[in-house]
Amino acid sequence: MSAFAKSEANETFVLNLGPQHPATHGVLRVKLTMDGEYIVEAEPVLGYIHRMHEKMGENRTWAQFLPNTGRMDYLHALAYNHGYVSVVERAAGIEVPERAEYLRVITAELNRVSSHLLWFGAFILDLGGFSPLLYAFDDREHILDLLESVTGSRLTYCYFRFGGVYNDIDDNFVPGTRAFIKRLRDRMPMYHNLVTKNIILMKRLQEVGPISAEMCRKYGATGPVCRGSGINFDVRKHEPYSIYPEMDFDVPVYDQCESMARYMVRMDEIEQSLRIIEQGLDKLPEGPVMAEKVPKIIKPAKGDYYHAVETARGSFGVRVVSDGSNTPYRLKLRSPTFSNLSLFGEACQGMLLPDALALMGSLDLVIPEIDR
Amino acid sequence: MIDYLREIISGTWSLFVGLGITIRYFFQPVVTVQYPYQTLPMTPCFRGHIELTKDEETGETKCIVCGMCQKACPSNCITVNGEKREGVKGKVLTEYTLDFTKCSLCGLCVESCPTAAITFSKDYNLAGVRKEAYIFDLKKRLEAKN
Ligand code: SF4
Numbered sequence A: 001m002s003a004f005a006k007s008e009a010n011e012t013f014v015l016n017l018g019p020q021h022p023a024t025h026g027v028l029r030v031k032l033t034m035d036g037e038y039i040v041e042a043e044p045v046l047g048y049i050h051r052m053h054e055k056m057g058e059n060r061t062w063a064q065f066l067p068n069t070g071r072m073d074y075l076h077a078l079a080y081n082h083g084y085v086s087v088v089e090r091a092a093g094i095e096v097p098e099r100a101e102y103l104r105v106i107t108a109e110l111n112r113v114s115s116h117l118l119w120f121g122a123f124i125l126d127l128g129g130f131s132p133l134l135y136a137f138d139d140r141e142h143i144l145d146l147l148e149s150v151t152g153s154r155l156t157y158c159y160f161r162f163g164g165v166y167n168d169i170d171d172n173f174v175p176g177t178r179a180f181i182k183r184l185r186d187r188m189p190m191y192h193n194l195v196t197k198n199i200i201l202m203k204r205l206q207e208v209g210p211i212s213a214e215m216c217r218k219y220g221a222t223g224p225v226c227r228g229s230g231i232n233f234d235v236r237k238h239e240p241y242s243i244y245p246e247m248d249f250d251v252p253v254y255d256q257c258e259s260m261a262r263y264m265v266r267m268d269e270i271e272q273s274l275r276i277i278e279q280g281l282d283k284l285p286e287g288p289v290m291a292e293k294v295p296k297i298i299k300p301a302k303g304d305y306y307h308a309v310e311t312a313r314g315s316f317g318v319r320v321v322s323d324g325s326n327t328p329y330r331l332k333l334r335s336p337t338f339s340n341l342s343l344f345g346e347a348c349q350g351m352l353l354p355d356a357l358a359l360m361g362s363l364d365l366v367i368p369e370i371d372r
Numbered sequence B: 001m002i003d004y005l006r007e008i009i010s011g012t013w014s015l016f017v018g019l020g021i022t023i024r025y026f027f028q029p030v031v032t033v034q035y036p037y038q039t040l041p042m043t044p045c046f047r048g049h050i051e052l053t054k055d056e057e058t059g060e061t062k063c064i065v066c067g068m069c070q071k072a073c074p075s076n077c078i079t080v081n082g083e084k085r086e087g088v089k090g091k092v093l094t095e096y097t098l099d100f101t102k103c104s105l106c107g108l109c110v111e112s113c114p115t116a117a118i119t120f121s122k123d124y125n126l127a128g129v130r131k132e133a134y135i136f137d138l139k140k141r142l143e144a145k146n
């Protein structure tokens, strides 16, 4: 804390950040106790768009919950699809054809790239730079077009089904994706020149917003937040699911614990995702995209099942308890951003307000997913 | 001191590099589309609201009023009704209403239909001022097309 933060009279005031604020990316409210420009205490207030997804899931059939999964984290909807279908497939013992698994991974990774691009644009926007957002959206648009041509929608995908995927890819998808990979690889140096090496960005992110590895463990932070604090944890590597074990990719880890480290993790992850997509396209087998003999009405055997996937924001886990009927008895969703946000209160103590907003941006919050 | 000066110089240079990129892109072709005047083609896979399909032979709907779509829909958007008519096998469709205000375009109804009687339309220009405008009578829409 700087000398400014310790005013003699100990005068503080409360500042409401949100629920409608351009820097909070949605309806998040943070109650800040301020001493001048410095934060004394920060308390996130949640629940503004709570839609009780868990309870909704317990009141519909297993298949009817599918569209909900795409609406929690609307930026990386396919990973949420993946988590839910995987846990139900595990529960009901459904085998998924190989081609379907490849398509799932390819589309989910494309979706991850689009999520990171959007984060990149919005994050720089938080810091006050407008134009990088437009560059990022230009690239993201290509991904949305590609995904639209296979999934039928552009944002809240509902593409995966129990036992496979909704439909097969068209002829343009493979060449289109390859062209996109080449395009984005060509543009990444441009992003680094335009943004990463920019002195203003460096000054605002380097050595600002420390989150220690211990704090990550304490709050259960996952994804790029913990990888920016030197913890090498990625569900795709450490509890591999789907066809990730066959893929050759690295997990970028930075141990500077600052906002810049989290920024770099995500920028490097874009390249790693492109590598996964490329390998997936190379190995893409022929065959059906839907398992035969998937029962029309799914009734998983009694039991308790859990499956975690790595989303763009961290580890997303679904726990279902089945009582053998056609609706889940209990559906628990572990959302990564909820844990990532909970460390904000501790991490931003004694920080300048603009730095705290940079820290918040580097957490990559998606509010509908926190509230669920 | 030297470091300080070096930082000022490299920092200023980084701003010029960024400016150079912006200027280069300024002279490149426009990537956006002037929407109402220009439109992009929709992909064949686009999922709009659902629509009844036509049987090529009879020109009528293929719906057999089994109610599977109504049951599959997570948001209860679909109301199907039919009646028995003399001389016709099975039921005849009398009502097919879609409450588009609740539809999430998930596609579960289309997948559950045994006769492929419904499909996705390609309408995306949907704007209105009244809620009632989104209660679609799909049977009427099909008849209007004939
Ligand atoms: S697309 Fe989904 S929400 Fe819409 S009518 Fe069909 S089943 Fe219901």
Ligand code: SF4
Pocket (backbone or CB within 6 Å): B062, B063, B064, B065, B066, B067, B068, B069, B070, B080, B112, B113, B114, B115, B116, B117, B118
């Ligand atoms: S599932 Fe198909 S055939 Fe059955 S009621 Fe719906 S539209 Fe008609």
